[in-house]
Amino acid sequence: MKTMKVSVVTPDGPVHESEVEMVSTKAQSGELGVLPGHIPMVAPLAIGAVRLKNGGKTDFVAVTGGFLEVRPDQVTILAQAAEKAVDIDVDRALRAKERAEQRLNESKQSAIDFKRAELALRRAVNRINVSKGDF
Structure with a gap:
């Protein structure tokens, strides 16, 4: 091929x-x-x-x-x-996911902070899923 x-x-x-x-x-x-x-x-x-x-x-x-x-x-x-x-540090990605989720759950934040936290969460979840071959 x-x-x-x-x-x-x-x-x-x-x-x-x-x-x-x-x-x-x-x-x-x-x-x-x-x-x-x-x-x-x-x-x-x-x-x-x-x-x-x-x-x-x-x-x-x-x-x-x-x-x-x-x-x-x-x-x-x-x-x-x-x-x-194969190079993804899953523990680091899990910690990033937890930090992003905490920031999303904080009530006092601007729309910009919310968007940044949301993108950080998406990046972390993507890294975790790719490391597992699960997407």
Whole structure:
């Protein structure tokens, strides 16, 4: 089967590079699946998992937004933050989730603080789910 190069890059540098048969992820407009030869496109990403399929193996990367750039032979994911499932510190993610939930439950906060806490919670839950392969 044909493959394409995929790169997941953050402002801190590359997180993952490989040859894959398919990339699937969650764009802000919905789920996207990309196969080799796909038409060029750019799409904003939502907080979610990137699934990288090659043969019978699937690797997972948690991303917290960014952009997906597709070319016929290459996919580049420019993420604000990204972590391979195997590298996720689940205990740290669970602590971040608890902190975000506490901030959401505090009654005296501005709309901006609420939104920041809500996004922190979504990022933490995404990392936990990706580490388990559960999404």
